[in-house]
Amino acid sequence: MLDTLIFLLERLFLLAHIKLSSLLPPHAKDSARCEREDPPGGAQRFQRGDLLEVPRTLFTHFGIYLGENRVAHLIPDILPALTADSCQIQEMVTNTRLLLGVLSKRASVRVDSVEDFAYGARILLNAMDGAVRSAPLPAEEVARRAERLLGGVAYSLLWNNCEHFVTFCRYGSAQSLQTDQFCAWLKSLIRDRRNVAVTALLGLLSMVCLGVSSGTALPTLLIPFTLWMAS
Structure with missing residues (x-):
């Protein structure tokens, strides 16, 4: 039964997945591709308040850089509901923990290293700035918003995910381009x-x-x- 649920969830992620570069204007696409991919020097080149984006196979993950190689990000996780052991909880979230967190609608805003956040994938830096109409807030305000939200939160695949978290912190209002894309597809299917x-x-x-x-x-x-x- 769990395998079936995981399979269906993966299909949902696939349908909801959006290539952010397709939403950017031509000049923003070039900028994101040529200048904003994981810069040389790694975390030393990131600035506090930057929005980090990691394209993955089925979805895109987002976080806010806090400085000193630390990234705040919202991630589904079942473990905080099962144990109060902070050492276990702080370990890197496995795929099983993540998927069970999605199904149980439990998540947390946590701080991980840049390496654990990226999980081996390349990092796009502030690539969403070209796709969101609102201007970014001051960098320090972005980081402080992220820090104030650390801890357990309710999770929704469509209405409260990692993209909602970073857009609230950086632009002042929560939104998800991936959710918008999925809803547009669902609307076209129904119609x-x-x-x-x-x-x-x-x-x-x-x-x-x-x-x-x-x-x-x-x-x-x-x-x-x-x-x-x-x-």
Whole structure:
């Protein structure tokens, strides 16, 4: 059962994934690609209050640089709900801890080293500045906002994730371009009237295979009707 949930979650991440460079204007794309990728000298080149972005296979992870090789980031984690041992909790979050945190809607804003935050991936520096309309807040204010939020928080894959955390800290309002992309895809899916016919056909097939009952007849009627009214 857990394997199935993890598989579905990975598919959701894949659908929600957004290539930030596709949202940037041409000059911002070049800047992000040529000047803002993990600069030589590593953390020594990052400034307090910088927004760090790590593209990963299924999603993009974000954090705020606090100085002295430290990054504050919001990450799903089940372990704080299971133990109060700060030594165990402070260890790098494994994929299992992360996925169980997503499913249980538990997360924390924590501080890790730049290396642990990046997890071997390249780091983009302030790349979101070209995609968000609001101007960045002063760097010290950005870092202090992140520090004030350290600790356990409720987690939502769509409505309160690591991107909401960094945009609130850096731009003053929480938003997620990845969530916006997913919602736009979902809206287009619902408004596609071809799905009405597909769901009706699947409903009829379920009635043929499983027999006519309230468990098959109601979904066969209600799902296509709902999609039709929403399209």
